[in-house]
């Protein structure tokens with residue numbers, strides 16, 4: 001089995017996890033810059049510990065990351081050597097608009113991305129751009145409280161207008177928000193939300209969700225007007241919820257968890273809230289404030305394709321005893337350990353068939369072209385004395401997932417646009433802030449204590465993925 005020649009093979013990164021240079025050339029601060037390394041990281045990411053600036057008690061590896069800001073030419077040349085057809089990256093909002101809604105954009109930031117896109121195109125690599133990957137400008141949080149506030153919608157549209165004007169001729173594929181559903185699990189990281197004592201957290205989160213959905217819809221409509229050739233996608237942290245047992249209450253619970261997950265994408269694809277959503281919100285004491293005209297905005301701004309990250313399926317139970325055994329995968333708080341699956345060193349469970357299940361479920365639900373924009377294994381790599389890195393565990397993870405993808409396309413008929421594996425070059429982990437948790441096929445000599453000379457080294461998976469792309473997935 002193989003993929004058609006038009007299939008977009010490649011890799012994915014996010015600005016804050018690889019660029020570094022966090023204050024260089026006029027860049028402003030954003031949420032991801034103040035989320036520290038270490039035990040406080042998730043407290044800050046979830047919005048329960050307030051941190052709007054950096055302090056000397058914490059460290060912030062993403063400030064320097066792998067310094068792609070200064071190494072991008074070398075890195076893109078290596079992507080080209082692997083045969084990438086597409087490179088997914090995100091634009092750092094505060095490199096373009098340092099305060100989030102400046103009237104005049106930061107030309108140095110524009111120049112950086114313009115050069116980077118030219119470099120991709122020079123190598124025949126199509127850029128796929130995430131407009132917002134977990135980065136809300138700190139200045140907008142200070143002024144508005146982040147996505148809680150409707151004024152964020154206008155700020156986002158202002159930012160998108162600059163991007164479409166300045167990069168519209170170079171970029172065809174765009175995603176509005178990375179893993180938009182993560183707003184429910186990491187409200188600060190996903191939407192710049194900090195909770196005040198006594199606030200109804202569900203109310204705040206769903207109101208912010210409404211604002212992000214409006215902003216996404218407006219951006220899609222704007223892009224369609226300004227760049228008629230462009231394709232706009234939404235982006236979901238996917239992974240089907242399995243019932244822990246065949247007890248009807250477990251099955252029902254799994255369906256509810258899936259609905260919570262699909263909620264955002266339902267709106268972005270269909271242009272309206274699903275019928276169950278208002279009832280669910282009512283039960284949780286949530287009432288979304290909507291303005292006249294919002295329904296039309298959502299209806300007009302529906303996406304062209306559905307992209308998603310897939311690391312694992314999730315498992316859920318209604319039994320209070322079973323739910324004590326929580327899984328550590330991908331920031332979803334409610335999931336429990338699935339006894340049928342192996343886990344990575346970070347407790348993320350490994351389920352290649354779950355990718356085929358997810359692809360089928362998403363297509364059954366939306367009938368839109370799909371795009372796998374993240375998938376991969378975070379692991380510790382060892383550099384041998386001769387400088388080689390034998391990451392067979394990563395090859396095995398990717399091989400099984402690509403096999404599942406090939407079956408979904410060739411045996412189930414799923415229309416799939418491409419596959420970009422996550423962290424094609426080592427970068428800082430979003431959930432832990434570590435460098436030690438590596439996803440790349442390119443190793444970067446940068447360690448958690450800040451040491452390392454940033455040298456890039458090809459791992460065994462580099463040569464393996466090159467062969468996979470060359471053969472359209474036939475030689476695995």
Ligand code: BG6
Nearest residue numbers: 014179309378428429430431432
């Ligand atoms: C996704 C994010 O949730 O998972 C990425 O979009 C992130 O930003 C990736 O890096 C892997 O997660 P982690 O925590 O292992 O870096």
